[in-house]
Amino acid sequence: MKAEIIAVGTEILLGQIDNTNTTFLAEELAGLGIEVYYQSVVGDNPKRLEEALELADQRSDLTVLCGGLGPTDDDLTKQVTAKHVGQELVTDEGGYQNLLVFFEKRERPMTENNRLQALVFKDGESLQNSNGLAVGIFYQTPTGNSYLLLPGPPNELKPMFFNEAIPLLQNHFQTDEQLISRVLRFYGIGESELVTKLADLIKHQSNPTIASYAKPNEVTLRLTVSTTDKNDGKQKLDQMEEVILDRVGDYFYGYGENNSLVEVVVELLKKQKKTVSAAESLTAGSFQAMLGSVSGVSEVFPGGFVTYSETTKEQLLNLDSKMLEKYGTVSKECAEAMAIQAKKLAHSDFALSFTGVAGPDSLEDQKAGTVWIGLATEEGVESYLYHFTRNRNYIRHSAVMTGLDLLRKKLIK
Amino acid sequence: MKAEIIAVGTEILLGQIDNTNTTFLAEELAGLGIEVYYQSVVGDNPKRLEEALELADQRSDLTVLCGGLGPTDDDLTKQVTAKHVGQELVTDEGGYQNLLVFFEKRERPMTENNRLQALVFKDGESLQNSNGLAVGIFYQTPTGNSYLLLPGPPNELKPMFFNEAIPLLQNHFQTDEQLISRVLRFYGIGESELVTKLADLIKHQSNPTIASYAKPNEVTLRLTVSTTDKNDGKQKLDQMEEVILDRVGDYFYGYGENNSLVEVVVELLKKQKKTVSAAESLTAGSFQAMLGSVSGVSEVFPGGFVTYSETTKEQLLNLDSKMLEKYGTVSKECAEAMAIQAKKLAHSDFALSFTGVAGPDSLEDQKAGTVWIGLATEEGVESYLYHFTRNRNYIRHSAVMTGLDLLRKKLIK
Numbered sequence: 001m002k003a004e005i006i007a008v009g010t011e012i013l014l015g016q017i018d019n020t021n022t023t024f025l026a027e028e029l030a031g032l033g034i035e036v037y038y039q040s041v042v043g044d045n046p047k048r049l050e051e052a053l054e055l056a057d058q059r060s061d062l063t064v065l066c067g068g069l070g071p072t073d074d075d076l077t078k079q080v081t082a083k084h085v086g087q088e089l090v091t092d093e094g095g096y097q098n099l100l101v102f103f104e105k106r107e108r109p110m111t112e113n114n115r116l117q118a119l120v121f122k123d124g125e126s127l128q129n130s131n132g133l134a135v136g137i138f139y140q141t142p143t144g145n146s147y148l149l150l151p152g153p154p155n156e157l158k159p160m161f162f163n164e165a166i167p168l169l170q171n172h173f174q175t176d177e178q179l180i181s182r183v184l185r186f187y188g189i190g191e192s193e194l195v196t197k198l199a200d201l202i203k204h205q206s207n208p209t210i211a212s213y214a215k216p217n218e219v220t221l222r223l224t225v226s227t228t229d230k231n232d233g234k235q236k237l238d239q240m241e242e243v244i245l246d247r248v249g250d251y252f253y254g255y256g257e258n259n260s261l262v263e264v265v266v267e268l269l270k271k272q273k274k275t276v277s278a279a280e281s282l283t284a285g286s287f288q289a290m291l292g293s294v295s296g297v298s299e300v301f302p303g304g305f306v307t308y309s310e311t312t313k314e315q316l317l318n319l320d321s322k323m324l325e326k327y328g329t330v331s332k333e334c335a336e337a338m339a340i341q342a343k344k345l346a347h348s349d350f351a352l353s354f355t356g357v358a359g360p361d362s363l364e365d366q367k368a369g370t371v372w373i374g375l376a377t378e379e380g381v382e383s384y385l386y387h388f389t390r391n392r393n394y395i396r397h398s399a400v401m402t403g404l405d406l407l408r409k410k411l412i413k
Numbered sequence: 414m415k416a417e418i419i420a421v422g423t424e425i426l427l428g429q430i431d432n433t434n435t436t437f438l439a440e441e442l443a444g445l446g447i448e449v450y451y452q453s454v455v456g457d458n459p460k461r462l463e464e465a466l467e468l469a470d471q472r473s474d475l476t477v478l479c480g481g482l483g484p485t486d487d488d489l490t491k492q493v494t495a496k497h498v499g500q501e502l503v504t505d506e507g508g509y510q511n512l513l514v515f516f517e518k519r520e521r522p523m524t525e526n527n528r529l530q531a532l533v534f535k536d537g538e539s540l541q542n543s544n545g546l547a548v549g550i551f552y553q554t555p556t557g558n559s560y561l562l563l564p565g566p567p568n569e570l571k572p573m574f575f576n577e578a579i580p581l582l583q584n585h586f587q588t589d590e591q592l593i594s595r596v597l598r599f600y601g602i603g604e605s606e607l608v609t610k611l612a613d614l615i616k617h618q619s620n621p622t623i624a625s626y627a628k629p630n631e632v633t634l635r636l637t638v639s640t641t642d643k644n645d646g647k648q649k650l651d652q653m654e655e656v657i658l659d660r661v662g663d664y665f666y667g668y669g670e671n672n673s674l675v676e677v678v679v680e681l682l683k684k685q686k687k688t689v690s691a692a693e694s695l696t697a698g699s700f701q702a703m704l705g706s707v708s709g710v711s712e713v714f715p716g717g718f719v720t721y722s723e724t725t726k727e728q729l730l731n732l733d734s735k736m737l738e739k740y741g742t743v744s745k746e747c748a749e750a751m752a753i754q755a756k757k758l759a760h761s762d763f764a765l766s767f768t769g770v771a772g773p774d775s776l777e778d779q780k781a782g783t784v785w786i787g788l789a790t791e792e793g794v795e796s797y798l799y800h801f802t803r804n805r806n807y808i809r810h811s812a813v814m815t816g817l818d819l820l821r822k823k824l825i826k
Contacts, residue, residue: 011626012436012439012452013439013449013450013451013452014439014440014443014449014624015435015436015437015438015439015440015441015442015443015449016440016624016626017436017626018431018433018436019432019435019436019452020431022428022432022454023425023428023430023431023432024428025428026425026426026427026428027427027428027429028428029428030427030428036426036427036428037426037456037461038426038453038454038455038461039425039426039432039453039454040451040452040453040454041435041451041452041453042451043450048450048451055468106802131804278719280698281716282705283702283705284698284701284702284704284705284706284710284714284716285693285697285698285699285700285701285702285705285717285719286698286702286705287698288697288698288719288721289696289697289698289699289702289809291697292695292696292697292698292699292719292721292771292809293697293805293806293809295771295772295773295774295805297697297721298721298722301697301721301722302721302722302724302725303694303697303718303719303720303721303722303725303726303729304698304718304719304725305716305717305718305719305729306691306698306701306705306716306717306718306719307716308701308705308710308711308714308715308716309711309714309715309716311715311760312715312716312717312759313716315758315759315760316716316718316729316758316759345728345729346725346728346729347724347728358705358708359708360708361708392706392708393706396702396705396706
C-alpha cells in the first residue's frame, strides 16, 4: 500500500514553523507497516490543495492530511477534501458536545465559526480530539482511496493518532495480521552506541522489527511484531526483549511511549512511600521543576532549595563558609554537604544536590560541564563527578537526568 | 515568481530525520522575496524524482533540490536532474581540487566514486562547498526554468546557501532591491488578539510586510521592507513600528529573533544592579530554572525556595501555620507571605512567589489554573490572581512567564 502525507499551512510553506507533524506521521506509519512514498506541503489555498489531492489520488492509496481543521477562514482542509470526494459535511455529535463543554467551562460565548470544528463527512468516521476542538475524519471512497484528516497542533494530532487513528488504520488496512508494539526506554547510552551493540539484530530484523528513536539524553526502541495470534506475538516480543536486555539491560529503565525517567522515579517513590528533596546550584531548580511536571508528585516531593550563589549555600543550607572556601563550591565536599542539609531541612528520605559549571565560562578553574551530584539517603551520602558536554542548557539537562537515574538506581536496589 | 523545494532522501520520507533543510530554505527564500508555493519530499528513487521534476516544471519557476549530491549509489539528484534538463555532466575544477586536498590531508586514497561529487552541469554555475565535498549547481533552461541543487547535510547546505546561492539568486532574480527586517516581541497578548488589533495594517500591508509568529505565551511580529536605500528602509520600519506600538505597545517587550522575556528581565536587573529571588509552589522551581538558563545570571540571582508542600512553606519560609490554615495555601495571604519571606531570607531586592493549582485536580476547592503570584519589592508586597487554562505544564509555564512580566514592568517603571 502506498501512502502520502500532505501538510496544509502557509506558515509551514514559509518556513515559519517546523513540519514536525510530517516527520511524526511518517515514522508512525512506517511502524504500522504503511509505506509513505511522498510528502508535500501546500499553503492555505483551496486551488493548490485541490491539485495536491488530485495528484495524491493518482499515486497513493492513503492520503493523510494534517492542519487546517480549525475555525478560521484559513482552515479549509475539511471543506476542500469534502468537495473533492463529494461528501456532505454534517455535525458530529461528540465533537459538538465537546465544543459546548469547552465554552461553558470558560464562561465564554461560542462564536458561530467554532461550529465548523465539529463538522465531519456524512459517510466518514469521526476521530475525537482529547486535547482540542477540531474533530478528525477518516473516509474511504467507493473506489478505495482513503483519506485521514488530522488537526495541526502536535499536542492534538499525536493523541488523536495514537488513540483513534491507529485502530482505524489497522481495522481498514490489515488482514488477520495485527501489529503489536512494545517500547523499551533506555537512559545513559547514546543511540549510536545502542544501535552498534544491537547491529546484528537490527540488520537481520524481520519480525519483530526494531526501530530506535533518539531524544535528548534518552533512546527508545520500538519492537513491532506482525502476527495473527496475540499470544504468539507477545512471545516473540518477550524473546526479542530478552536478547536485547541481555546486552543493554543496564541502561533500560521502563516501558511505553508515554513514559519518562521522571515518571518512573516518582512511581517508585510512591510505591515505597519515600520522599525526595533537592538543593540545586547550576541546575537552578530544573530538577525540582521536572518533578513538578508529574501530576500527584506532592505525595513524594515536599520542596527544596535553589542555592545559586555561595551566599545562599551558606544562608539557606547553613553550609560552613570555611569548608566552601577550602574546597570551592564545585567540589565533592560541597555537593555532599548540600545533599545532607537539603535532606535534613526538608525532612525528606532522599535529597539530591547539583553543583557545577553550566558554562559557557569556567568557574573556580573548572571547565564548563564539570558537575558534582550528591545523593543523601538514610544510610549516608554519596557523590559523583561528571563531565558533561555541549552547551549550557544541555549540561544542565544532563545533570538533572543523571540525578534522576541515580535516584532510580538507589530505589530499585 | 513561484518557487518550490524538493527534499530528496528516503530517511526523510520514513520520518527518520527531520526535514529541517526545507524549513530553513523556505524561510530564507521568503526573506529574499522569493515565494515558495510547494514543498515536497521524494525518496532516493529516480523515477519518482523525475516525476517530481516534471510536476515542478509545470508549476514553478525555480526548483530548489536538496540532498542526494553525495558519492554513494543512493545519491542521484544530480544525475536525474541533468538528464531531465538535457545537460551533460562535467568535472568542476574547483570541486576537484577540493577533493584532492581533502584526501591528501587525511592521507587516504580517493576512491573513484568520490569524483562524482565534483561533477556539475556543462552550462550551469557551480556553488563551492566550504564545509564538504559535493559541489552545488545552479542552472537556468533556455525557457526560463531554474534549478538550484544543494547538498543534504545542513552544515554544508547553510554556508553554501548564504555564501554562494544568495548572490546567484539576487543576480538572477533581483533588482537593486534589498530586504531589511525587524522583529518586535510581545508578551501577554494572544496571536489572534494581536492580529485583530492590527487587522487593517496586515490587510493592506505591502511594504513593509507584517508577519506574526506565535510561540507558547509569546508573539513576535516581523516587519520586512524592500528598498534600494537603507536609510529609507529604516525610516519605513520606524514609521510602521510607531503605528503598531501605538496600538499594542503595552505588550511589547523587546527586539530581535534571538531574544526572550527572561533575557530582557535579566538584562534590566543587571543594569539596575538589583537581585531577585523566588519561592515557588506549583511552579516547583521552573521560574528559577528559567533564570538559570541565562548565562551570567549569577550577578542578579542568588537563589531561592521550592516550597511544594504546606510543611515546607512553614519550615523553609517560616510561614505562620495559623495563617495557612485560615486562608489556605492558594491565597493572596500565602502568596504575599511567601514573597516577603523569600526576599528576606535570600537578601534580594525583589522576590516572586507562585502558589496555585497546577491540576489536573482541584486543590482546596479551587479549580486547576487558579494561581496567585506575589511580588515583594523594597516598597512592600503586591499580589495578583490569575486563571490560566489548558494542561498542567501550560499552566505552570504561564505562571512563570507572567511572573517574569510582572517583574519586567516593575523594573521599567
